[in-house]
Amino acid sequence: MTKMEKPTTISRRAVLMGTGALVVSVGAPLGLDVLLGMNNALAQGTKPPLTPDQLSSYIAVNANGTVSAFFGKMDMGHGLFVAVGQIVAEELDVPFKAVKVYMGDTANSVNQGGASGSTGLQLGGKQMRMAAAEARRVLVDMAAEKLGVPADQLTVSNGVVKTIAPRGAMPKSVSYADLIGGKYFNVQLEWNKAYGNTLYAPGKAKPKDPKDHKIVGKPIKREDVAPKVFCQEDFCTDIKVPGMVHGRMIRPAVAGSVPVKVDESSIKDIPGAKVVWQQGFLGVVADKEWDAIRAMEKLKVEWSKVEPPFPNQAALYDHIRKAPVRKRAEEGKLAGNVDEAFKTAAKVIEAEYEWPFQSHACMGPACALVEIKDGKVNCWTGSQKSHFVQNGLSAQLGVPLENVHVIWQTGPGSYGRSDADDCAADAAALAKAVGKPVRLQYTRDQGTGWDPKGPASIHRARAAIDAQGNVIAYDFLSKGFSRVDVDTNGSKLFDTLAGQTQGVTLKSGDGFGVPAESYEFANKKTAWETIPPLLDRSSPLRSSHLRDPVGPQIHFASESFMDEVAAALNVDPIEFRLRYVKEPRDIAVIKAAAQKFGWDTRPSPRKGQTGAKVSGRGIAYSQRNGTRVAVIAQVDIDRATGKIFAKRFTVAHDCGQIINPDGLEKCIEGNIIQGISRTLWEEVKFDNKKVTSVDWISYPILDITETPEKIDFVLINHPEIPPSGAGEPSIRPIAAAIANAIFDATGVRIRRVPFSPDRVKAALS
Amino acid sequence: MTQKITLNVNGKNHTVDADPDMPLLYALRNDIGLNNPHFGCGLAQCGACTVHVDGVAIRSCITPVSSVGKGKVVTLAGLGTPEKPHPLQTAYVEEQVPQCGYCINGWIMTAAAFLAKKKKPSEAEIKTALEGIKCRCGTHVSILKAVKRAAAMMG
Structure with missing residues (x-):
């Protein structure tokens, strides 16, 4: 088990320590009985219910004065817990090191939505800030009673409440530990009755003015790096419990096919091997992991004959073009009458x-x-939405919610609705069937081949230009598979493979998106259309959220298109953008990136390049839920091989208040690398029967030899603007920045991702 | 059929009762209880399972447990400790490299075997030595910084 202290241990200790009566200082204006009664109303030994309207659901002061923060979201490797710890320490006026953040455990945190939409700080941090501020207010009130001094004559430093004493006089003081250490707050918050990302439950306190921040804004390092490199911290793959068996799933070779005959005798020689077969659900368990793997490989299965469900890959985009529209929506800032303007x-x-x-x-x-x-x-589970997994397992197993405990434990990456939620549901089905704890690990081909996919799409853009070269109308339409064919979490059985293979009634959702920018054109329309999934049940091409869901695809198109218009008008790409981008913070990131990069103002493509190797630079910019990012890419292209080297990036990033600049830089760095990878290499391959991208050869990602030489950051800090998230916004404009740089270098516009060497070579020839 | 196989891992002998064809990874993780090498692909494509056998970085996910013989196996936990860290472990902490951290074994164990033999490598040599190892979170830039830092520490 993990060496990290488990919050459940703390809870038990807190109960044990929570019996001491408070000492009343001499001169207290209230009688002892009244005071004790009052304090008992605020602090108690028994834990209040774990509900969003209780302060104790977020903050506890331990007997030794340290603070536990219980967070209903979790860190996906960006150091979110450091930033949340900074916020909590800041508001409580305790040292940063005194705060420990516990994440994603349903036994001690409420459903704040899990890791979702880069809202860890924007929404999760906001709630933790309000809870910590309220905890400080309550503690100062308690100290006021205890010290017999009005609250406004008290100050807090390092978890000790002190009177503001005249010069030379000894202040009276009491520590948080003495006030409440080891007991629970029993303080009601104003909960908005929402669960998930939008959960909000402030108290009466006002958080600090950002100008008074001392811990927020500091580059504090992650403390989980050392345990990781010294193998002291468990991943979800490392957890073991007594009596546990190992499970493996078996998927069909033709998507949509189900087992019709399973020959259990084919694995009778494998010790302890058992088959679990329920309609389309087929798995095996064995006492030893290697035996489970052997059983999975050896089991003889006859599958139903089905029509190949997919088009051939080459026909994918034609399929999308011709497919019926299931839902259409116009969103964003619409203006004028686009169709009339085009005339x-x-x-x-x-x-x-x-x-x-x-x-x-x-x-x-x-x-x-x-x-x-x-x-x-x-x-x-490594699922980034453990509270939703709790809902899902409760429904799946018919066990009351309070009897389902889901523990988030770092998984092997996540990046959205990955295969983790399906795995939890599959493991539950196996465990129920065999009556033993089951550790289920998917295989590599199941991880890549059967995870919910980021949706494929086409995007059409058109611009109307008047005789003076002004853009008078802009029309943008995305058409593609839904971002929520299966939903973003495993709370509903129909969204999991376990449910879909066992025949539950399906409910495929519709969602896509529109460009997020502030281009103002007199006539503007941005819209999306979704099409039905290729296979409605248990599909390896079911679509859902992949990091910055639909953001990279939409902005690849919209920001490539802005470049195309600029080039058609023979205008510098930044100059063109600055003519139409209207929000000051957007203008600021574009200008900051240009300045840091040393942008030379000229139209694309660059002139006068000859030879096999050419280079170019391109810009793209976008917003995302309040965050604004401008990225400039510099790329080298080998015309002979089509190989692109994304050599240098300059990123200007404004996400409001920066909580931890080092953490933010690392987070952006990962976004850029993953963004390059998705742009240059990533494409799920399939034939008409199945997904054929099943490993790292058939689904290549960016290699270490392709690492950019340099990434420059301009982190624009707005302490007065609440943080708006950084987990995803900077992946959004990467593809377009690279595409625009390729155009700048070659004069050739590539409009299909990925820019693999073959495709680039073909485009250049 | 299983057979008794003795493995020397991080300086200690362990006897496991295993199918000789079983990859070393499962012996390390399940029989010996070392969680540090991870299952990433089972195909020697990603590096997450990397350990040293007699100083050579190998992919334990495809190495039959019976093929190790008297080879001395070292895992990431055996490479260094918080009290006596390997320079790469120090550099990883200093550079704050990992995000999810699941890929760590591949990079550190491969780089450790490389740096043991190659002093003062160039950046191009480092990249070539690490070619093919996977990191999905995209910490490539920090990985290279850490390996360069460790190389400098190792003189």
């Missing part, structure tokens, strides 16, 4: 862009351990 255009520029299915392709395939014991369920 008056002196010139029309049009283009269409294509984006493939992409896989989460996590570093390791998903793993989950489910234990069902005495009517209670324990699940260890």
Whole structure:
């Protein structure tokens, strides 16, 4: 088990320590009985219910004065817990090191939405800030009673509340530990009755003015790096419980096919091997992991004959073009009458862009351990939405929610609705069937081949230009598979492979998106259309959230298109953007990136390059839920091989208040690398029967030999603007920045991702 | 059929009762209880399972446990400790490299075997030595910084 202290241990200790009466200082204005009664109303030994309207659901002061923060989201490797710890320490006026943040455990945190939409700080941090501020207010009130001094004459430093004493006089003081250490707050918050990302439950306190921040804004390092490099911290793959068996799943070779005959005798020689077969659900368990793997490989299965469900890959984009529209929506800032404006255009520029299915392709395939014991369920999972897994397992197993304990444990990457949620549900089905705890780990081909995919799409853009070269109308339409064919979490059985293979009624959702920018054109329309999935049940091409869901594809198209218009008008790409971008913070990131990069103002493409190797630079910019990013890419292209080297990036990033600049830089760095990878290499391959991207050869990602030489950052800090998230925004403009740089270098516009060497070579010839 | 196989891992002998064809990874993780090498692909494509056998970085996910013989196996936990860290471990902490961290074994164990033989490598040599190892979170830039830092520490 992990060496990190488990919050459940703390809870038990807190109960044990929570019996001491408070000492009342001499001269207290209230009688002892009244005071004790009052303090008992605020602090108590028994834990209040774990509900969003209780302060104790977020903050506890331990007997030794340290603070536990219980967070209903979790860190996906960006050091989110450091930033949340900084926020909590800041508001409580305790040292940063006194705060420990516990994440994603349903036994001690409420459902704040899990890792989702880069809202860790934007929404999760906001709630933790309000809870910590309220905890400080309550503690100062308690100290006021204890010290017999009005609260406004008290100050807090390092977890000690002191009177503001005249010079030379000894201040009276009491520590948080003495006030409440080891007991629970019993303080009601104003909960908005929402669960998930939008959960908000402030108290009466106002958080600090950002100008008074001392811990927030500091580059504090992650403390989980050393345990990781010294192998002292467990991943979800490392958890073991007594009596546990190992499971493996078996998927069909033709998507949509189900087992019709399973020959259990084919694995009778493998010790302890058992088959679990329920309709389309087929798995094996064995006492030893290697035996489970052998059983999976050896089991003889006859599958139903089905029509190949997919088009051939070459026909994918034609399929999308021709597919019926299931839902259409116009979103964003619409203006004027686009169709009328196009009738008056002196010139029309049009283009269409294509984006493939992409896989989460996590570093390791998903793993989950489910234990069902005495009517209670324990699940260890790397799912980035453990509270939703709790809902899902409760429904799946018919166990009351309070008897399902889901523990988030770092998984092998995540990046959205990966294979982790399916794995938890599959493990639960196996555990229920065999009556033993089951640790299920998927195989590499299941991890890449069967995870929910980032949706494939096409994007059409057109611009109307008047005789003076002004853009008078802009029309942008995305058409593709839904971002929520299966939803973003495993709370509903129909969104999991376990449910879909066992025949639950399906409910495929519709969602896509529109460009997020502040271009103002007199006539503007941005819209999306979704199409039905290729296979409605148990599909390896079902689509859902992949990091910055649909953001890279939409902005690849929209920001490539802005470049196309600029080039058609023979205008510098930044100058063109600055003519139409209207929000000051957007203008600021574009200008900051240009300045840092040393942008020379000229139209693309660059002139006068000859020879096999050419280079170019391109810009793209976008917003994301309040965050604004401008990226400039410099690329080298080998015309002979088509190989692109994304050599240098300059990123200007404004996400409001920066909580931890070092953490932010690392987070952006990962976004850029993953963004280059998705742009240059990533495409889920399939034939008409199945997904054929099943490993790192058939689903290549960016190699270490292709690492950019340099990434420059301009982190624009706005302490007065609440943080708006950084987990995803900077992956959004990468593809377009690279495409625009390729155009700058070669004069050739590539409108289909990925820019693999073959495709680039073909485009250049 | 299983057979008794003795492995020398991080300086200690362990006897496991295993199918000789079983990859070393499962013996390390399940029989010996070392969680540090990870299962990433089972195909020697990603590096997550990398350990040293007699100083050579190998992929334990495809190495039959019976093929190790008297070879001395070292895992990431055996490479260094918080009290006596390997320079790469120090550099990883200093550079704050990992995000999810699942790929660590591949990079550190491969780089450790490389740096043991190659002093003062160039950046191009480092990249070539690490070619093919996977990191999905995209910490490439920090990985290279850490390996260069460790190389400098190792003189």
